[in-house]
Amino acid sequence: MRIWSIANQKGGVGKTTSVVSLGGLLAERGARVLLIDLDPHGSLTSYFRYDPDSLETSLYDLFFNQRCKDLDYIRTVVKPTSRKGVDLLPATTSLATLERQVSGQDGMGLVLAKTLAQLWDDYDYALLDTPPILGVLLVNALAACQRLVIPTQTEHLALKGLERMVHTLRMVMSSQNRQLPYTIVPTLFDRRTQASVITLKEMRQLYPEHVWQEAIPIDTKFRDASHEGLFPNELDSSSRGVRAYRHLLAELEQAEEVK
Amino acid sequence: MRIWSIANQKGGVGKTTSVVSLGGLLAERGARVLLIDLDPHGSLTSYFRYDPDSLETSLYDLFFNQRCKDLDYIRTVVKPTSRKGVDLLPATTSLATLERQVSGQDGMGLVLAKTLAQLWDDYDYALLDTPPILGVLLVNALAACQRLVIPTQTEHLALKGLERMVHTLRMVMSSQNRQLPYTIVPTLFDRRTQASVITLKEMRQLYPEHVWQEAIPIDTKFRDASHEGLFPNELDSSSRGVRAYRHLLAELEQAEEVK
Ligand SMILES: Nc1ncnc2c1ncn2[C@@H]1O[C@H](COP(=O)(O)OP(=O)(O)OP(=O)(O)O)[C@@H](O)[C@H]1O
Ligand SMILES: Nc1ncnc2c1ncn2[C@@H]1O[C@H](COP(=O)(O)OP(=O)(O)OP(=O)(O)O)[C@@H](O)[C@H]1O
Ligand SMILES: [Mg+2]
Numbered sequence: 001m002r003i004w005s006i007a008n009q010k011g012g013v014g015k016t017t018s019v020v021s022l023g024g025l026l027a028e029r030g031a032r033v034l035l036i037d038l039d040p041h042g043s044l045t046s047y048f049r050y051d052p053d054s055l056e057t058s059l060y061d062l063f064f065n066q067r068c069k070d071l072d073y074i075r076t077v078v079k080p081t082s083r084k085g086v087d088l089l090p091a092t093t094s095l096a097t098l099e100r101q102v103s104g105q106d107g108m109g110l111v112l113a114k115t116l117a118q119l120w121d122d123y124d125y126a127l128l129d130t131p132p133i134l135g136v137l138l139v140n141a142l143a144a145c146q147r148l149v150i151p152t153q154t155e156h157l158a159l160k161g162l163e164r165m166v167h168t169l170r171m172v173m174s175s176q177n178r179q180l181p182y183t184i185v186p187t188l189f190d191r192r193t194q195a196s197v198i199t200l201k202e203m204r205q206l207y208p209e210h211v212w213q214e215a216i217p218i219d220t221k222f223r224d225a226s227h228e229g230l231f232p233n234e235l236d237s238s239s240r241g242v243r244a245y246r247h248l249l250a251e252l253e254q255a256e257e258v259k
Numbered sequence: 260m261r262i263w264s265i266a267n268q269k270g271g272v273g274k275t276t277s278v279v280s281l282g283g284l285l286a287e288r289g290a291r292v293l294l295i296d297l298d299p300h301g302s303l304t305s306y307f308r309y310d311p312d313s314l315e316t317s318l319y320d321l322f323f324n325q326r327c328k329d330l331d332y333i334r335t336v337v338k339p340t341s342r343k344g345v346d347l348l349p350a351t352t353s354l355a356t357l358e359r360q361v362s363g364q365d366g367m368g369l370v371l372a373k374t375l376a377q378l379w380d381d382y383d384y385a386l387l388d389t390p391p392i393l394g395v396l397l398v399n400a401l402a403a404c405q406r407l408v409i410p411t412q413t414e415h416l417a418l419k420g421l422e423r424m425v426h427t428l429r430m431v432m433s434s435q436n437r438q439l440p441y442t443i444v445p446t447l448f449d450r451r452t453q454a455s456v457i458t459l460k461e462m463r464q465l466y467p468e469h470v471w472q473e474a475i476p477i478d479t480k481f482r483d484a485s486h487e488g489l490f491p492n493e494l495d496s497s498s499r500g501v502r503a504y505r506h507l508l509a510e511l512e513q514a515e516e517v518k
């Protein structure tokens with residue numbers, strides 16, 4: 001199983017959109033995909049018409065009573081999406097209380113890693129959608145994944161957030177004594193805006209080894225897809241946005257082979 | 260002093276942009292304005308070229324040693340912005356640790372209200388920028404303000420977030436035994452997208468008393484302004500986005516008079 005986290009502590013940069021877009025494209029090629037919603041806000045869960053306020057079970061339940069090691073239990077929590085071949089491990093809003101409940105207990109940063117070890121043969125890819133804040137959920141995602149994708153807007157404020165995300169990554173990785181490859185993905189790029197063009201250049205200068213050489217353009221079709229609860233490539237497989245994510249997926253897979 | 264909170268638990272909906280836009284327009288008319296950054300990510304602080312990772316003092320320091328009652332101390336924490344008449348009470352990333360440090364202590368939800376009681380004669384307006392998560396910082400903002408502005412995108416996923424924000428508001432208000440008027444402001448509206456138009460209609464049906472009758476359009480000038488560290492009305496006072504915020508300000512002030 002390949003496990004990719006999609007994370008950025010800045011809100012509204014296209015994390016959920018990236019998870020859904022990449023997930024749909026992996027399924028198009030026949031891969032078995034699991035999407036995991038680690039955000040107490042539950043955008044990914046809502047995207048597929050599940051209600052994060054009233055679902056019976058979710059990722060939350062795996063943090064208690066060693067359930068993260070019980071494959072039969074885990075499989076009861078996983079839900080289908082609008083596309084065959086893509087499942088969802090949903091979030092509930094109760095995840096917001098996790099920080100206070102588990103702070104100080106050992107091993108709480110590894111619950112997701114243990115869950116995915118159980119599901120290892122059920123899926124080819126797991127994509128992790130994370131909340132825009134550093135806490136036990138983001139730490140779980142960074143501990144469980146093999147690669148990090150950092151969507152970031154091409155605007156001035158985003159550079160500061162990017163610096164902090166990379167700093168957080170280095171901190172968490174040094175405490176776990178391992179390296180994690182990361183790819184910075186410029187999103188919501190608008191080539192008509194001077195600020196976007198300048199910031200994209202600055203980003204490439206600051207992180208020459210890590211910024212993807214293209215960018216995801218602004219494309220109104222993403223909203224249409226989320227309105228319908230469809231994967232973007234199911235709504236329109238040749239839109240500008242989907243084509244850009246297809247290029248990104250090719251780049252991410254190539255980087256995996258090189259490793 | 261009038262105190263308005265700008266809040267939504269969903270990320271990237273235009274909270275910081277709304278604070279900066281409304282703040283700049285209030286100053287244009289001669290009001291003395293204080294902007295307060297309650298987001299550990301520090302977007303508002305970064306907007307004015309202060310560094311949330313290295314500032315000496317910030318809102319964080321007011322949560323300790325009764326400093327929120329010490330007017331001289333508070334005035335040393337406040338910083339100037341790019342426009343005369345608008346000051347900033349900045350954030351530092353240390354605010355992210357507040358949740359763990361103060362949980363269980365009494366009165367931590369009222370630190371900001373006490374701070375603003377001290378600054379009451381220094382400013383005509385205080386605008387509070389909040390983080391996209393329910394916690395001690397958002398509770399402080401809701402406890403301190405007299406009106407809540409909820410920016411929300413006109414897209415399907417946002418309706419779920421809006422429902423949760425209104426639910427949170429009712430919960431916090433009933434624990435404080437008071438009412439808080441709120442205005443829902445549709446942002447990033449794109450009239451070319453079918454999903455935007457449909458969602459806006461749905462929003463008006465769900466919250467007939469609270470949704471502003473216009474919407475803030477998508478306008479690339481906001482990014483240019485943040486790139487320059489200028490208030491949007493300083494960069495271009497007649498852009499579509501600034502004009503829309505001017506209409507919003509007129510509506511908010513009218514609602515205040517009626518009260
Ligand atoms: N390339 C794009 N073009 C146009 N709109 C986009 C694009 N990417 C994302 N969006 C829109 O921007 C908004 C924010 O995206 P999304 O919810 O994916 O961000 P996020 O980082 O997951 O936010 P949060 O921090 O709240 O989890 C959504 O309305 C989405 O439809
Ligand atoms: N009306 C608009 N038109 C175009 N871009 C906008 C508009 N409003 C906000 N933006 C852009 O959208 C992005 C998100 O806005 P902003 O940072 O204000 O949201 P936020 O709700 O404060 O996010 P967070 O949850 O991270 O605090 C920024 O790049 C901003 O420039
Ligand atoms: Mg998201």
Ligand SMILES: [Mg+2]
Pocket residue numbers: 274275276298302303388389
């Ligand atoms: Mg903000």
